Amino acid sequence: MARLDPNAFELEEEVIHINPVSKVTKGGKNRSFSVLAAVGDRQGHVGVGKGKAQDVAEAIRKATEAAKKALIEVSITEDGTIPHPGVGEFGASRVFLRPAAPGTGVVAGGGTKIVLDLAGVRNVLAKSLGSCNPYNLARATVEGLKSLRSPQEVARRRGVELNRLSIPRRTSA
Numbered sequence: 001m002a003r004l005d006p007n008a009f010e011l012e013e014e015v016i017h018i019n020p021v022s023k024v025t026k027g028g029k030n031r032s033f034s035v036l037a038a039v040g041d042r043q044g045h046v047g048v049g050k051g052k053a054q055d056v057a058e059a060i061r062k063a064t065e066a067a068k069k070a071l072i073e074v075s076i077t078e079d080g081t082i083p084h085p086g087v088g089e090f091g092a093s094r095v096f097l098r099p100a101a102p103g104t105g106v107v108a109g110g111g112t113k114i115v116l117d118l119a120g121v122r123n124v125l126a127k128s129l130g131s132c133n134p135y136n137l138a139r140a141t142v143e144g145l146k147s148l149r150s151p152q153e154v155a156r157r158r159g160v161e162l163n164r165l166s167i168p169r170r171t172s173a
Helices: 055-070 110-119 134-146 153-156
Strands: 012-025 026-042 046-051 086-090 093-099 122-130
Touching: 012 046, 012 055, 012 110, 012 134, 026 055, 026 110, 026 134, 046 055, 046 110, 046 134, 055 110, 093 134, 110 134, 110 153
Parallel strands: none
Antiparallel strands: 012 026, 026 046, 086 093, 093 122
């Protein structure tokens, strides 16, 4: 996958987690901050990165720069949901993503909600399974979004022409 140019998009940035870190040395305690941040244009592009520095502002800057370098494209339908269910795994965290009906909103928690909002997904059901470590949870969400394929992309890979999308309706018995 080719790397996306962050300057081509109007990216919004949001901090997911700030972790104060203290290292004890012979001279005393050295305090620094580890920051997890996400960037996205709310139109199908999102990235997550982390940064560490002595100052919170510098750590946020580093995290957003890392997130811009890790920008991915997300497949989103016209309804503002994802095309099919998917699972993202990173470390001990798993995120289960499911399409939702229009008007549902983003039903997710923590860093998952922030990443999905910045990606531009407006209707989705998400469940985090396993570890709730914010770093792994955000990366698992990105992995889940990476695994999604649009109907057009699947049709192209199969060598089939996609005339129209027909969604089977469930009938109540």
